[in-house]
Amino acid sequence: SSHEHRLNFKKSKEACLSYIQDAMLQKQWKRAAEFLTCYVESLEKDYSREPIGPSEMIWRIGTEILCHHSHSSMKEFNCFMEQMKTLGVKRYLKVCLEHVFHLLCNGQIDEAYQNLSLAESWRYGEQTAIQDKEMKLIQAYRGLLDYYSWSKQKNILLEHGLDGFADLSVEQEMHSCFRKAAVNLKEIIKIPGVWDLFVKCYVDLLEFYGDHNEACQVLNEYAYNSKFPANPNAHVYLYQFLKRQGESKKSLISALKILHDIVPSHELMIDFNTMLQKSKKRKKRRLGLEVIFAALDYAGWKENVKAWSCLARQVKQIVISKKHLDWIKQEWNSRKDWWPAFHFSRYLAKRNWQENKSLSYEKALVAGILLGKDCKYFKYVSHQGCKAQVKRFRMLKKFVNRHNPVYLRISG
Amino acid sequence: RDFNERCAQCSEVNWGLTDGGRYYCRSCHNVTERTREVVNTDFMTNSRVQTISKGSRKQEKTDRGCEWYVCEGFQLVLKKQAEALEALGVCPQMKDEVLYNFWRRYLQKSKQAYCNRPAGETVKALSVCESSTDVDSEPERPSLLHLLSLSESEGGLQTDCSFASSMSKVSESTSVYSGSVDGSLYLMKNQKKKLRMTMPMTLSFCYMALLWLREPITLSELLRFVVEGHIPYLNVFQHFPEKMKLCGLDLKIFCVESWPVYEEVYNKMLELAAFLDLPRFPDITDSCFLHPDMLCIKYLMEANLPDELHNWTCRVVKKIGIGEVDFLTLVPGNKSTRKVKYDILAAAVIVVVLKLLFLLDDHYEWLLSDFAEERNKNNKEGGLYFEFKKWYEVVKHSLDVEQKKLDEERAKYLWRCEKPLFYSDKNKSKVLKRRQMVVNLQNQFGKLSSSVRRAEKPNPSSFQLSWSEENTDGSCFHGHSLKGILQEKCGLLTAMNPDYWLCTVKLCNEKLCGHLAHYREVDFPQSYHFVLRLFSFLLRIQPSYIHDEVCMIEHKLFNKKLYKKLKYNTVLRK
Numbered sequence: 003s004s005h006e007h008r009l010n011f012k013k014s015k016e017a018c019l020s021y022i023q024d025a026m027l028q029k030q031w032k033r034a035a036e037f038l039t040c041y042v043e044s045l046e047k048d049y050s051r052e053p054i055g056p057s058e059m060i061w062r063i064g065t066e067i068l069c070h071h072s073h074s075s076m077k078e079f080n081c082f083m084e085q086m087k088t089l090g091v092k093r094y095l096k097v098c099l100e101h102v103f104h105l106l107c108n109g110q111i112d113e114a115y116q117n118l119s120l121a122e123s124w125r126y127g128e129q130t131a132i133q134d135k136e137m138k139l140i141q142a143y144r145g146l147l148d149y150y151s152w153s154k155q156k157n158i159l160l161e162h163g164l165d166g167f168a169d170l171s172v173e174q175e176m177h178s179c180f181r182k183a184a185v186n187l188k189e190i191i192k193i194p195g196v197w198d199l200f201v202k203c204y205v206d207l208l209e210f211y212g213d214h215n216e217a218c219q220v221l222n223e224y225a226y227n228s229k230f231p232a233n234p235n236a237h238v239y240l241y242q243f244l245k246r247q248g249e250s251k252k253s254l255i256s257a258l259k260i261l262h263d264i265v266p267s268h269e270l271m272i273d274f275n276t277m278l279q280k281s282k283k284r285k286k287r288r289l290g291l292e293v294i295f296a297a298l299d300y301a302g303w304k305e306n307v308k309a310w311s312c313l314a315r316q317v318k319q320i321v322i323s324k325k326h327l328d329w330i331k332q333e334w335n336s337r338k339d340w341w342p343a344f345h346f347s348r349y350l351a352k353r354n355w356q357e358n359k360s361l362s363y364e365k366a367l368v369a370g371i372l373l374g375k376d377c378k379y380f381k382y383v384s385h386q387g388c389k390a391q392v393k394r395f396r397m398l399k400k401f402v403n404r405h406n407p408v409y410l411r412i413s414g
Numbered sequence: 415r416d417f418n419e420r421c422a423q424c425s426e427v428n429w430g431l432t433d434g435g436r437y438y439c440r441s442c443h444n445v446t447e448r449t450r451e452v453v454n455t456d457f458m459t460n461s462r463v464q465t466i467s468k469g470s471r472k473q474e475k476t477d478r479g480c481e482w483y484v485c486e487g488f489q490l491v492l493k494k495q496a497e498a499l500e501a502l503g504v505c506p507q508m509k510d511e512v513l514y515n516f517w518r519r520y521l522q523k524s525k526q527a528y529c530n531r532p533a534g535e536t537v538k539a540l541s542v543c544e545s546s547t548d549v550d551s552e553p554e555r556p557s558l559l560h561l562l563s564l565s566e567s568e569g570g571l572q573t574d575c576s577f578a579s580s581m582s583k584v585s586e587s588t589s590v591y592s593g594s595v596d597g598s599l600y601l602m603k604n605q606k607k608k609l610r611m612t613m614p615m616t617l618s619f620c621y622m623a624l625l626w627l628r629e630p631i632t633l634s635e636l637l638r639f640v641v642e643g644h645i646p647y648l649n650v651f652q653h654f655p656e657k658m659k660l661c662g663l664d665l666k667i668f669c670v671e672s673w674p675v676y677e678e679v680y681n682k683m684l685e686l687a688a689f690l691d692l693p694r695f696p697d698i699t700d701s702c703f704l705h706p707d708m709l710c711i712k713y714l715m716e717a718n719l720p721d722e723l724h725n726w727t728c729r730v731v732k733k734i735g736i737g738e739v740d741f742l743t744l745v746p747g748n749k750s751t752r753k754v755k756y757d758i759l760a761a762a763v764i765v766v767v768l769k770l771l772f773l774l775d776d777h778y779e780w781l782l783s784d785f786a787e788e789r790n791k792n793n794k795e796g797g798l799y800f801e802f803k804k805w806y807e808v809v810k811h812s813l814d815v816e817q818k819k820l821d822e823e824r825a826k827y828l829w830r831c832e833k834p835l836f837y838s839d840k841n842k843s844k845v846l847k848r849r850q851m852v853v854n855l856q857n858q859f860g861k862l863s864s865s866v867r868r869a870e871k872p873n874p875s876s877f878q879l880s881w882s883e884e885n886t887d888g889s890c891f892h893g894h895s896l897k898g899i900l901q902e903k904c905g906l907l908t909a910m911n912p913d914y915w916l917c918t919v920k921l922c923n924e925k926l927c928g929h930l931a932h933y934r935e936v937d938f939p940q941s942y943h944f945v946l947r948l949f950s951f952l953l954r955i956q957p958s959y960i961h962d963e964v965c966m967i968e969h970k971l972f973n974k975k976l977y978k979k980l981k982y983n984t985v986l987r988k
Binding site: 009010011012014017018020021031032033035036037038039040042043045046060064067068071073074078081082085088089 | 671672673821822824825826827828829830845848849851852854855856858859860861862863864
């Protein structure tokens, strides 16, 4: 600040840092580089008392600048990272990892692999044990890249078909990659965390080599082990796997149940509802209704024809059977205050009719049942539909008219 | 000197010492096997001096360089600084006579040792002084950490704990380490009585010499030149000759990592003048640059204020007697009089004058400005009347720009230099590696920078803000008239402003709390703060110091009235 006249090294560098920070926030990379040039001499001072020393600052700031600056190149970046690796042994593996990420983002897979291998072989007394987590990550990412190689080789083999001996070396290499990948991937997913990509790859490997038990176990662990953070994807992966394996509806449904709890708006809810609707068990059908209503609470589903058709089908079926009207009543109870404006406004009626006749059809059916034949939506759409002489709209009108008393029972 | 045997070869008793500590006969240069056993810390006897002058320095085998003493180092620093001042236009007398004599006197008074310079140095040989009497026969083994903790506040290095920790791994009993011979002794002894030399003190020496010669450089200017790099200070050890190796504790003495502060340098100068028993300094008369009347001209120009204000500053100066020779001239050791800081005083006079004429209560000055503006619009003849508002806008703009530049410069300052510093040979390679990395990174990011860092320092200039009458945009106010705010009463020109507010009703005891008054920005009008800020920038000191002088001047000016109206009134009628 202008009033601080007693200027010393420390204050001068603090001020320098704040200028760097401002420049970076405003994306003025040249200016940030200018001040960083002045800041680097802090390396010659001892800061071991501070929580974050200049070497870490320089690493992080320098990385940002080199990423964004228009004149910087990967070559410069690599050179910089190599220097940063020598700066702080306590941070060595972290720097390696981040370097690898950048290489991957720039498509330099081979260099990334080399760096990972190099890092994996690093040993430094007690530091090796202290930086155990980073080492695991490095091994995991190497496993990932091994998977990637495996995948490429697999595709080569599949393309060329069964050509015979020419592919033997490729096949051998492929198996070797598989082994390397499997070992590392298996290790990392043992640690509680979010490992979506690693899990997918590992399961892919297992499935290819026919180890379905292991795959199932892995996916179950990932989805149900309470030590792991709640992760909707875990359930999706499990579901997809079970589906691929042709498992029973029962297991499929149980796989999706938690997903519904965590993410009621998930796209798989349609599949879920479809399965539940067809179930013989009353509880399951009840759940199905709940699921589809819950999904349509979300704005992202407003124009989803499939979802509306699921709801329409189920509602229609309930109305025709005259059983379980109380289910609809229960679901409608908490929605009757806001769904009309949300889904069934006159404006939406017009728009839906113009843009998507099928959508308007399904919605009109639901509206007609839930709000009665006199509601804005149904009136408009059925009128338009009948005017256009589209057969199903005429049928729709008849149906709703016939079942109008139902509406009275629901709303009352 | 207790070796009294006759020489085997020439039978003379005329012994000297080689670097290896062996006795040799001066007559025939026969080297004996006898060595001195006791480490005699009584360095400065004639024999020692002669030994060195015999050129044994040339026979250095170790790369430890030659043996040198801390005061030699400081002498070099002063020499460099004096040369720089000479290059700035100071008369050569300063270096060759005044400063040199001060330094010599200091060495004598502080009973420090000095020795002959090897051939090639241009500084004249200094006479040998009496041997130091305060040296123990057994040199103490001072604790390393104790040494490091000394003199923390004297602009030296912050305690570098890596150094401490690396050194503490070495056995406790090893002697402390420095490239100079007496580095550890230097830091260790209680030198309060002797006024131990420090880097900031070199500037005190320079300023004292400048003052003695009444050169037209104020202390604030001197310090500004130092920061701008025109006078060696930071990293001045770069200029030490190769053979004078700096390491270990020398770093604590010679390497500074903060800029010297006005107060510090000034107070040290007073202490020094008293310590050296200097007589009354040459008179500061009204034709001297340092006289408030003269300095006010400079500052008025720099602040872009009308020349007419000079009449007023002279009147104030005369009224309160701060233009008197006896008031302005420095008499060392005289503790009863308040010492004069010429630059701050002159700035404060201007502030007081502005308060007298414009009141600066965030109200009246704008009112006056409006009147002036009206008048200027309607009447272009007879020159422009000074408009406070316009002046404020113009000056504030420039000030903000310059301040911003200065702040950035401060943030970009490079403190390290090419010459590497290491505490010991142990961390030499680490230091060099680090340096190399720093240079690499500087190159890498320097290429990505927006501007090329200018290699040359800007030319030193006395004026930081300049305003030209030739500018047609009317941004120069020197020639503007104060007519709009003055009136004639009984033949005398007085201000139209009838009021004045005192910065403080009661002055503090400076010796107790360090200030005459305590300045907080929020307690005072913004116009007043702006004016303080302006001079604070020009002089590179805290606004509170100018505020102190303003209080002092006001109390002298309204002395009588203050005695009459005691506690509660802060607004007085003139």
